[in-house]
Amino acid sequence: MSALSSRDWGNLALCAIALAIAACLPWTAGAYGLSIGVTIAMYTVLATSWALFSGPTHYISLASAAFFGVGTYVTGIGIQYLPYWTLLPIAGVSGAVMAALVGLATLRLSGVYFVIFTLGLAEFVRQIITWSQNISGTKGIYVLTSIGEMHIYWQLLGLAALVWLLGWLIGRSRLGFALRIIGDDEAVARHSGIDTARAKILLFMVPGAVAAITGAMLAPRYVYIEPSLAFSPMLSFQVVIMALLGGTGRLWGPLVGVIPFTFLWEAISVSFPNQTTLLLGVCFLVIVYLLPKGFVGLIDLAARRMRSAEGYV
Amino acid sequence: MTALLSLRGVTKRFGGLVAVNRMDFDVTEHQVLGLIGPNGSGKSTTLNLISGAFPVTSGAISLRGQPITHLAAQDIARRGVARTFQLVRLLPSMTVLQNVKAGAVFGHRRHWGHEADAVAEAMLEKVGLAGRGHMMVGQLTYIDTKRVELARVLAGEPGVVLLDEWLAGLNPTELEEGIRLIRGLRDEGRTVILVEHVMDAIRSLCDRCVVMAAGTKIAEGTPGEVLSDAAVIRAYLGDDDDA
Numbered sequence: 001m002s003a004l005s006s007r008d009w010g011n012l013a014l015c016a017i018a019l020a021i022a023a024c025l026p027w028t029a030g031a032y033g034l035s036i037g038v039t040i041a042m043y044t045v046l047a048t049s050w051a052l053f054s055g056p057t058h059y060i061s062l063a064s065a066a067f068f069g070v071g072t073y074v075t076g077i078g079i080q081y082l083p084y085w086t087l088l089p090i091a092g093v094s095g096a097v098m099a100a101l102v103g104l105a106t107l108r109l110s111g112v113y114f115v116i117f118t119l120g121l122a123e124f125v126r127q128i129i130t131w132s133q134n135i136s137g138t139k140g141i142y143v144l145t146s147i148g149e150m151h152i153y154w155q156l157l158g159l160a161a162l163v164w165l166l167g168w169l170i171g172r173s174r175l176g177f178a179l180r181i182i183g184d185d186e187a188v189a190r191h192s193g194i195d196t197a198r199a200k201i202l203l204f205m206v207p208g209a210v211a212a213i214t215g216a217m218l219a220p221r222y223v224y225i226e227p228s229l230a231f232s233p234m235l236s237f238q239v240v241i242m243a244l245l246g247g248t249g250r251l252w253g254p255l256v257g258v259i260p261f262t263f264l265w266e267a268i269s270v271s272f273p274n275q276t277t278l279l280l281g282v283c284f285l286v287i288v289y290l291l292p293k294g295f296v297g298l299i300d301l302a303a304r305r306m307r308s309a310e311g312y313v
Numbered sequence: 314m315t316a317l318l319s320l321r322g323v324t325k326r327f328g329g330l331v332a333v334n335r336m337d338f339d340v341t342e343h344q345v346l347g348l349i350g351p352n353g354s355g356k357s358t359t360l361n362l363i364s365g366a367f368p369v370t371s372g373a374i375s376l377r378g379q380p381i382t383h384l385a386a387q388d389i390a391r392r393g394v395a396r397t398f399q400l401v402r403l404l405p406s407m408t409v410l411q412n413v414k415a416g417a418v419f420g421h422r423r424h425w426g427h428e429a430d431a432v433a434e435a436m437l438e439k440v441g442l443a444g445r446g447h448m449m450v451g452q453l454t455y456i457d458t459k460r461v462e463l464a465r466v467l468a469g470e471p472g473v474v475l476l477d478e479w480l481a482g483l484n485p486t487e488l489e490e491g492i493r494l495i496r497g498l499r500d501e502g503r504t505v506i507l508v509e510h511v512m513d514a515i516r517s518l519c520d521r522c523v524v525m526a527a528g529t530k531i532a533e534g535t536p537g538e539v540l541s542d543a544a545v546i547r548a549y550l551g552d553d554d555d556a
Contacts, residue, residue: 174418174425181415184404191364193390193419193469 019161026150034149038221040262041156042214045163046235047243047254049210052167053203054240055248056179059111062236063102063118066125067095067208069231071215073129076141076225084145084220091216092209099208103201119233126231133227140226147220155217163210167251170203179203237280238265245287247296256295315378317342317504318363318394318473323372325358332358334528335372340473343502345495347509347519347536351549355528356508357399360475363506364396365389376473393421393472397479401458403450403465410446413437413464420469436464440494456487463494474498474505480514492517512540524548 004012025037046064054061074091075084082090106117133139170176178199181189189196219225238261246257261283268279291297316339325333333355340346348356361367363374365386374382381389395416404412413433417424424432437446440460445453450461459479466474480491492514498505499518509515515522515536522539524532526548532539539545 177415177418180406181404181419184406185402187366187398188402188404188415189419190386191366191390191396192415192465193387193421193423195385195387 051248066122067211068215071212075219095212096209247294253296347522350525354525395471396475416465416468422470
């Protein structure tokens with residue numbers, strides 16, 4: 001890996017300052033502002049880690065809810081026996097192992113089978129938990145902790161910093177380069193000497209682990225968790241839409257999608273509570289037709305135009 | 314001379330169709346072997362079997378005496394067998410340099426960082442694309458896309474290079490240039506298997522030729538020998554009775 005350039009240091013410093021400013025939110029915003037902040041931080045973590053894998057490979061994963069749900073249940077069940085802080089790594093390992101198993105089973109298949117399988121996975125895990133709860137006679141789990149909204153926000157912010165750092169490191173690594181080659185042409189990747197299945201599984205474990213840790217962090221916010229909440233397919237779709245809206249070509253792309261989408265979603269939920277799914281579908285269509293490369297694509301296009309305009313001066 | 318790459322009884326069936334039937338041949342080090350024959354005779358399938366694109370139905374392939382018959386494509390590439398594709402396959406989202414770097418980073422000899430850049434630059438210079446590393450592959454002419462693909466293959470420093478109709482579709486000037494490039498590989502002492510239809514190229518580049526028809530080897534020898542072989546002429550032109 002090559003050494004850091006002065007530009008890299010500059011970018012790192014900028015990120016650190018932006019994170020420090022974001023960390024002050026609980027003191028400056030009211031309860032509603034903080035609640036929006038938690039939602040933005042949560043989807044930033046989920047969409048950024050989703051884009052680390054799905055961005056370069058173009059394998060659209062709808063498994064976020066499956067990993068997220070497993071994470072919430074790790075906290076929900078584990079909090080009765082173990083300290084909260086030990087549950088986060090347990091959730092991460094559970095998510096990573098689950099992602100590795102899913103990857104082993106599906107990543108050798110072509111993209112469309114992968115999409116369907118990941119959607120089915122969340123439903124499958126949800127049904128298993130519902131079934132086991134029916135057998136044991138419980139309906140949901142209370143997660144009673146002293147962890148407040150502000151602590152959840154800071155934890156998510158820390159996790160977001162970790163995900164960005166990891167994404168940045170992957171982008172500079174052989175694995176990151178391999179994933180981009182796989183995304184362009186898998187046959188070329190194989191014949192160039194890349195173990196495509198291994199590379200895909202390794203990187204798929206990242207969103208798996210991150211989504212599970214996010215779920216574990218969010219469980220205290222819900223207080224009462226049940227399968228339909230923890231494994232909501234809506235979460236998986238929202239992650240995909242936000243990441244695509246921002247654009248997956250840059251590490252900061254998903255963040256650019258998460259912020260406006262969260263506010264839009266809030267407005268829709270308040271004004272049209274019964275049409276949320278319908279409007280989600282419309283948003284998806286708009287992104288696919290008008291912004292295929294997301295905001296990042298628009299920004300890149302504008303930058304290219306400016307450069308070429310300067311070139312003619 | 315011991316064989317660098319050997320095929321023994323290699324057979325490939327697709328359902329009821331026998332695409333390659335009990336192929337036997339050896340390639341020795343520094344040799345350019347032409348794999349020729351009419352369309353559909355199984356030449357490209359043979360390359361696909363050697364490079365691990367398809368699994369072999371029966372028979373054995375070995376590289377430096379080690380079996381590679383059932384290895385995955387990436388493992389065969391890492392051991393030093395690199396290939397081009399019948400229809401050029403480049404990485405469309407990447408620059409010319411990054412395309413070539415893919416070979417340097419993941420091929421037989423694995424480089425990283427500035428070292429990989431240096432290898433990729435050197436290969437671009439070798440194929441005549443010096444200074445064009447920053448271009449996107451979509452901006453290239455047809456022969457230049459072929460050059461990039463060749464540079465990617467060479468960047469992995471493979472022991473055996475498989476070229477699948479690399480000269481196909483070139484105009485006469487480009488063809489001359491293409492032949493000169495492959496002759497350069499030959500002069501460097503590289504081992505090459507060439508699937509080709511261009512007879513001039515076969516005559517001037519190949520040390521030996523294996524001729525295939527309907528999945529079977531029908532002749533083997535120097536280009537002069539096989540191109541005057543009655544069975545080969547029949548395979549290409551058909552019997553008098555066919556007319």
